[in-house]
Amino acid sequence: MGSTGHNEEGQVVFGASEASRLAEELRASFISCKTRSYEWRRSQLKNLLKVAEYHEQEIIEALRSDLSKPEFESYVQEISMVKNSCKLALKELKHWMKPEKVKTSLTTFPSSAEIVSEPFGVILVISAWNYPFLLSLDPVIGAIAAGNAVVLKPSEIAPATSKLLAKLIGEYLDTSSIRVVEGAVKETSALLEQKWDKICYTGNARVGRIVMTAAAKHLTPVLLELGGKSPVVVDSSINLQVSTRRIIAGKWGCNNGQACVSPDYIITTKDFAPKLVDALKHELESFYGKSPLESKDLSRIVNSNHFARLKELLDDERVSGKIVHGGEVDETKLRISPTIMLDVPQDSLVMSEEIFGPLLPIITVDKLEESFDIISSGTKPLAAYLFSNDKKLKELFVMTVSAGGVVINDTTIHLAVHTLPFGGVGESGMGAYHGKFSFDAFSHKKAVVYRSFVGDAAVRYPPYTKGKLRVLKALLSGSLLGIIGVLLGWSKG
Amino acid sequence: MREYYRSGATKEASWRKSQLKALLNLLEENQSEIFKALKQDLGKHHAEAYRDEIGMLIKSLNYALANLKQWMSAKKAKLPAIALLSTAEVIPEPLGLVLIFSSWNFPFGLSLEPLIGAVAAGNTVVLKPSELAPTCSSLLASTISTNLDNKAVKVIEGSSDMGTLLLQQRWDKIFFTGSEKVGRTVMSAAVKYLTPVVLELGGKSPAVVDSLQSSWDRQAAVKRLVVGKFGTCAGQACISVDYILVERKFLPTLVELLKATIWKMFGENPKKSNSIARIINKQHFLRLKNLIEDDPLVKASIVHGGSMDDDSLFIEPTILVDPPLEAQVMTDEIFGPLLPIITLEKIEDSIEFINSRPKALALYVFTKSKTLQNRLISETSSGSVTINDAVLQYAADSLPFGGVGESGFGRYHGKYSFETFSHEKAIARRSFLSDFWFRYPPWNHNKVQLFQAAYTYDYLGILLIILGLKWPNQSSRHHDALF
Numbered sequence: 001m002g003s004t005g006h007n008e009e010g011q012v013v014f015g016a017s018e019a020s021r022l023a024e025e026l027r028a029s030f031i032s033c034k035t036r037s038y039e040w041r042r043s044q045l046k047n048l049l050k051v052a053e054y055h056e057q058e059i060i061e062a063l064r065s066d067l068s069k070p071e072f073e074s075y076v077q078e079i080s081m082v083k084n085s086c087k088l089a090l091k092e093l094k095h096w097m098k099p100e101k102v103k104t105s106l107t108t109f110p111s112s113a114e115i116v117s118e119p120f121g122v123i124l125v126i127s128a129w130n131y132p133f134l135l136s137l138d139p140v141i142g143a144i145a146a147g148n149a150v151v152l153k154p155s156e157i158a159p160a161t162s163k164l165l166a167k168l169i170g171e172y173l174d175t176s177s178i179r180v181v182e183g184a185v186k187e188t189s190a191l192l193e194q195k196w197d198k199i200c201y202t203g204n205a206r207v208g209r210i211v212m213t214a215a216a217k218h219l220t221p222v223l224l225e226l227g228g229k230s231p232v233v234v235d236s237s238i239n240l241q242v243s244t245r246r247i248i249a250g251k252w253g254c255n256n257g258q259a260c261v262s263p264d265y266i267i268t269t270k271d272f273a274p275k276l277v278d279a280l281k282h283e284l285e286s287f288y289g290k291s292p293l294e295s296k297d298l299s300r301i302v303n304s305n306h307f308a309r310l311k312e313l314l315d316d317e318r319v320s321g322k323i324v325h326g327g328e329v330d331e332t333k334l335r336i337s338p339t340i341m342l343d344v345p346q347d348s349l350v351m352s353e354e355i356f357g358p359l360l361p362i363i364t365v366d367k368l369e370e371s372f373d374i375i376s377s378g379t380k381p382l383a384a385y386l387f388s389n390d391k392k393l394k395e396l397f398v399m400t401v402s403a404g405g406v407v408i409n410d411t412t413i414h415l416a417v418h419t420l421p422f423g424g425v426g427e428s429g430m431g432a433y434h435g436k437f438s439f440d441a442f443s444h445k446k447a448v449v450y451r452s453f454v455g456d457a458a459v460r461y462p463p464y465t466k467g468k469l470r471v472l473k474a475l476l477s478g479s480l481l482g483i484i485g486v487l488l489g490w491s492k493g
Numbered sequence: 494m495r496e497y498y499r500s501g502a503t504k505e506a507s508w509r510k511s512q513l514k515a516l517l518n519l520l521e522e523n524q525s526e527i528f529k530a531l532k533q534d535l536g537k538h539h540a541e542a543y544r545d546e547i548g549m550l551i552k553s554l555n556y557a558l559a560n561l562k563q564w565m566s567a568k569k570a571k572l573p574a575i576a577l578l579s580t581a582e583v584i585p586e587p588l589g590l591v592l593i594f595s596s597w598n599f600p601f602g603l604s605l606e607p608l609i610g611a612v613a614a615g616n617t618v619v620l621k622p623s624e625l626a627p628t629c630s631s632l633l634a635s636t637i638s639t640n641l642d643n644k645a646v647k648v649i650e651g652s653s654d655m656g657t658l659l660l661q662q663r664w665d666k667i668f669f670t671g672s673e674k675v676g677r678t679v680m681s682a683a684v685k686y687l688t689p690v691v692l693e694l695g696g697k698s699p700a701v702v703d704s705l706q707s708s709w710d711r712q713a714a715v716k717r718l719v720v721g722k723f724g725t726c727a728g729q730a731c732i733s734v735d736y737i738l739v740e741r742k743f744l745p746t747l748v749e750l751l752k753a754t755i756w757k758m759f760g761e762n763p764k765k766s767n768s769i770a771r772i773i774n775k776q777h778f779l780r781l782k783n784l785i786e787d788d789p790l791v792k793a794s795i796v797h798g799g800s801m802d803d804d805s806l807f808i809e810p811t812i813l814v815d816p817p818l819e820a821q822v823m824t825d826e827i828f829g830p831l832l833p834i835i836t837l838e839k840i841e842d843s844i845e846f847i848n849s850r851p852k853a854l855a856l857y858v859f860t861k862s863k864t865l866q867n868r869l870i871s872e873t874s875s876g877s878v879t880i881n882d883a884v885l886q887y888a889a890d891s892l893p894f895g896g897v898g899e900s901g902f903g904r905y906h907g908k909y910s911f912e913t914f915s916h917e918k919a920i921a922r923r924s925f926l927s928d929f930w931f932r933y934p935p936w937n938h939n940k941v942q943l944f945q946a947a948y949t950y951d952y953l954g955i956l957l958i959i960l961g962l963k964w965p966n967q968s969s970r971h972h973d974a975l976f
Contacts (some may be wrong), residue, residue, distance in 0.1 A: 031848070033872075072936035102891040107552060111885075113892055118874055120897070197898065209684050216680035219673065219692065221902035226687070239925040245933055246923075253934065287934045297934040376499075389925075398920055402586060405919035413921055417581050419570035420919040425588070426665065430689040432917070445904070447877035447892035448870055449885065453713040461720050462758040462768035464540030472540070476548035 014183055019190040022179065026122045026149040029177045036119060036147045040174070041093060044144045047172040048137060049086040052079050058164055059133055066132060066158035067255060068300035068334075077254065078134040081416070085138055088418055088435060089145040096145065096439045099448070107476055112450045117443040119147035120221075121197035126188065126211065128202040129157035129302060130258045130356075136165055139200040139223075140178070142438025148198075149177040153191055155203075156184040157302060196220050198442060202260075204354075205427055223431035223441055226424055227354050228381030229264040232411065233371045233397065235388030236272040243387040243409070244279040248287060250385070250411025252338050256299040257358045258306075261383040261405075261412050264355050265344075267371040270364040277342060277362070281325050284338050292337040293330050301334045301357060310336055310357040318348040319361070326358070346374070368393065375401055380426030385411050404428050495590055497644040498617045504587060505615075506565060510558060512612040512641055516605060517554045519640040520547055526632060527601060534600065534626040535726065536771035536807075545725065546602035549888060553606060556890045556907060557613045564613065564911045567920075580922045585915040587615035589665035594621050594656065594679070596670045597773055598729045598828075600629035603693075607668045608646070610910025616666075617645040621659055623671075624652045625773055657682075664688050666914060670731075673899060691903030691913055694896055695731040695826050696853035700883060701843045701869060703860030704743035714859040714881065715750040719758060721857070721883025723810040727770040728830040729777075731900075732855045734883050735827050738843040741836040748812065748834070752797050755810045763809045764802065772806045772829060781808060781829040784822040791816045794833075840865065847873045852898030857883045876900050 034040055052059070059079055063069040089096075099114040123143040127136040136154045143150045152169070154162035166180040181187055192199075192214035201211045202225040215222045232247060251263045268276055288295040301307045307329075313319070314327060319341050326339030336358050344351055344361040351361060365371060368388075375384065384403035388394055394408050404424040405414045414420050415434070423432025433441045459468040502508055520527070527547060528539040570581040591611050595604035604622050611618045620637070622630040634648040649655060653675075660667075660682035669679045670693040683690045700718055705711045721734045728734075739747055759766040772778040782801055785792050791813065792799075798811030813833040816822050822833055837843060840860075847856065847869075856875040858866055870878050876896040879886045886892060887906075895904030905913050 070934070070936060072934070072941060075941055102889075105890055107888045107890075108885055111882075111889075113889060115893065116870060116878075118871075121874075205687060208687060212684045212687070213681060216677055216684065219676060219680065219694070219899055219901070224687070242925045249932055253932075289935075295934075297936055394922075398584065399586075402916065403918070405921070408920070408922040409925060410921070410923040413579075413923065414581070414919050417570065417572060417919075417921060419572070420581050420921065421583065421917055422919065425916040425918070427687050430687070444874065444897040445893055446870075446875065446897070447886060447889070447894065448880070449877070449882070449889060449892065450866075450880045451882040451885065453707075453710040453881055460544065461716055462538075462540075462724055463760070463766065464538055464768055469540050469543060472544055472548060476544075476552045 014181060014187045015190050016193060019181075019187075019194050022151065022181070023122065023194040023196070026151060026177060026179065030119070030121050030149040034174075035144075035149050035177050038094065038097060041144055041147055042090060044173055044178065045086050045090050045093070045141065048141060048144075049083060049090070051168045051172050052082045052086065052137075055164075055168060059161075062158075062160040062164045063133065065160040066129070067258075067302055068298075069255060070297045070299065072297070073253070073255065073299070074133075078131055081134050082137045082141070084418070085141045085434075085438070089141055089439070092436065093145055096436060097147075104449075108449065108451075110452060110454070114448050116446045116448055117146065117439070118446055120442060120444055121148060123148045123150045123442055124153070124191060124194075124196040124199045125150060126153045126191075126199070126201045126203070127155055128260075129155035130255050130260075132158035132161035133165070135202045135225075136161075139202070139433060139438065139442075142433055143200070143442045144178070145439045146442035148442055150179070151191065151196075152178075152180045153188055154180065154182065156182070198223065200433075200441070201225070208429070223433065224424070224429040225260065225422075225431075225433075226382070226427065226429040227260040227356070228379055228403075228424070228428040229351075229354050230261055230381045230383040230385065230403070231371070231375050232263040232266045232385040232387065233368065233375075234266055234268040234272065234276055235368055235386070235390055235393060236269065236275075237389040238387045238409070240275065240279045241283070244276070244283045246410045247387075248280065248283055248338075251360055252284075252288070252298060252358055254412060256301070256336075257360075258299065258302060258356050259412070261415065262356070263360070263385060263411050264381070265351065266360060266362040267368075267374055268362060268364060269368055270366060273342060273362060273364045277324055277340060280340055280360075284325070288338065292326070293328055293333070293335045298335075298338075298358075301336055304331075304334065306357070307331065307334050307336070310355075310359065313350040313355065313357075313359060314339065316349040319344050319350055322361075372396075372400055380404075380424070380428055382424045382428040383407065383412070383414070402426070404432075494617045494619070494645070494647065498587075498589055503612070503615045503617055503642075503645050506561065508642070508645075509561060509565075509613055509615055512646070513554055513558050513561070513609065515640045515642075516609065516612075517551065519636045520550055520554075523632070523636050526636075527629075530628040530632045531601070533628040535598070535773060536769075537726065538768050538770075541724065541726070541768075541770065545887075546599055549602055550605050550609070552888070553609055553890065553906070553910075557609050557911070560908065561613055561911075564908055570919075579924070582920050583917045584920055585614070585912070586918050588914060588916055589616060590619070590663075591616045591666040591668065591914060592619050592621070592659060592662075592664040594667070594669045594671060595623060596731075597623035597625035598726050598731075600626040601633070603670045604633055607670075607905060607910065610905055611668070611914045612646065613911050614914035616914055618647070619659065620646070620648045621656060622648065622650065624650065661685075666690070668903075668905075668913070669693065676901065691895070691905065692901040693731065693894075693903070693905075694854070694899065694901035695828070696851055696896070696900040697735040697826050698732055698853045698855040698857065698875070699843070699847055700734040700737045700857035700859065701840065701847075701865075702737055702739045702743070702747060703840050703858075703862060703865060704740050704746075705859065705861065710861065711746070711750055712754075715747070715754045716758075717882050717885075718857075718859070719751065719754045719810075722832050723755065723769055723830050724758065725884055727772065727808070728832070729770065729773065729828050730884070732884055732887060733828070734832070734857060735853070736823065736833040736835060738835050738837060738840075738846060740840045741838065744814065744834065744836050748796055748814065751812055751832075755797070759810065764805070764807050769807075769810070769830070772808060775806065777829070778803070778806045778808070781827070781831060784820075784825075784827070784829075784831060785811075788817070788820045788822075791820050791822055798830075841868070844868060844872050847875075852876075852896070852900055854896045854900040855879065855884075855886065874898065
């Protein structure tokens, strides 16, 4: 929609000049103050809700095309989440937009103060391929709620969804202030050259670094939602069936393990491992049947690159003897069956990087306390999970394991709780969003102090005298008695 | 230092409190040394030193000690009732090992204020003070090593080369106060380990001065402007009033009052008053000198002051009226005791003037008109806005202090200092007792319906579906076709 040009062959082109024009256009739109009004924000959010409500089928189809995502997952994990985000923002927007009054102290007496939320300006949202609908729109919802203009760059690795988003956003939203740019590395690089007021990137650490480097040139703040190896520590003191189901739901039930918060690997005791493996096998069969390669309830691997990557992890000679379940592949259909590996060595390929696929290594230890060292030897993950009924172990886990978020006795559900901030720490990212945190992530919180001309402490001003210094000390100490004392000449300060 | 952090010592509330108390002790015991160092490096009067640095730090330390427990506590997150037998909360945890770069203009304030946040949040810290204030830098190094836990808090002195070396290491957060140019370098270096950064930069903080009617108001406003410029490290502060915007017709009144107030505060010969800091070094002195000397139009716009003493690095309070807008004095952050006044036809024109320039760290608005106040607050963007005063916002514990756009990102002061050096970790706990069987595959139409109801907290709906009494709604007809 006017964002792209054509090259000599008549192909659609989005390069430096198109990116620059786009940024200019949106900035002009933002400066016109259009996006700041409550009515505009509401109308955009309402329209986004319509997109999710009236185009369910198309969205499900696009996700099926891009990922062979089961309709249930598309509905529950993407469409519903988007709808809920819109509804929450619509419900709370007025409240979120209100300035926050804050108390002022004696040091600035008399004064009143508040914190005013204002939009940054023009936001660039670069989204990921695994939840292409949700991870594109959730940040956009936050940016709009905060009153910004937005450019969305969906992932080219999920092309059907990217195309659908471009079409629907073009139809339903105010294109003078909200635009979609489709494309791959070239287009993304062109966008990153421009100056944005904030960039939100969801993806991997490698590209995260590219984004942050580009942002540094313009001193642009960034929100990076990355990933990591989310560990699951499994104690023996648990309801095995429920735990197993929850682990499976979080792993294979989330885009077949291709999710930033999927359980990446398990740590359990040598004694308990066999029981856990049996339970996993049993529940996997009840979920996906005897031929999981053909199950409609599992996403496929997104493309041949990732398939090759995962196949390499499987073929690693350090783990080939460790596969206790699954390991079947179908290259033409890009499918890998739920695979469990037991007792993998920590230096194996599958333990060196985020798996992002249906392989689940299990590391066994003598005592569960050893799991803490294993976890801290890696980079901080986006999520960490513990299944246990042991109170002390639970507390120790919560207090010691550093991760974006921690869940006890379940997996991935914290994403659905909008009152919890969702974000990483260390290499799993910086910043957070969801719920009000989305609004906050895309707002500048401006401190405003109101002073009157009436109360004035001469002590602030030169010429500086000993007496003034005494009063100043008392004032800054905040003690009312101290101030009175000095003013009455009682204490020497 | 990371090993010490891993030992968990710095996470303990008692350790954090002990460090904060040690800082209080440091300030109290070494006050006269600190005054001497500030006088040596910047020619700062000890009243200014107390008002802007030591006093501020003491206030912040007391505030942190009083609130530490509350800041450290877990915050419960509301859950919808359907999330049976679960709890959700956010727990702050330290980031690990953090690096703080401070600036030369408030060498104690800008070193210790972030340090307060870092130790309150339970981190181990490396502090790199600015080498441009060398006496202060070495005093910081010695007093911190005497008073604080050496295994956890270290001061590393040195030049920008040392800074570069430090940036190559791995940190869990970098807190930088300084110039835009170096800010970019810091952020670029932080990319290597994906280290989050706080950049407290600067910009040209404008003061919009309306045509105040009452003599009392005018005098109060001008006093605050003068102290907010010349009385705060001689204008070498990130939140100094950089320039003034005023309506043409009010200009003569303003200039006259400014001159009178400067005289009152600093006397006939400001250099001898001992109440104005000097310029930090020869390089900055020449930079400021050139702002005037390089452009005859700028020089011609001086209406007060202008004298500069190379030997003592002293520049007297100088007022300029309508220097050319393309001159460096109006394009670069001044960071010195030169005060340009730009006249406008109408005071409302200040909005466009401000918006056509990079976002500043602070905006000062002197007016009694609520309309003008509100317009400036809502139609411009800056780190903060202060109505009818200047620089004072720095003292407010309950307000976040930080920039936006070119003036930086991230914030601190009060609880924001604690938060900026913490990771807010989301914790969700489930019991084994409640489980929605419709969470698990194999999928069917019924389960989708149940989820639809669950997600809209439609409890009755759930019940009816389970009892088989609810009819599918419009959109789920599509689902029928698929199953």
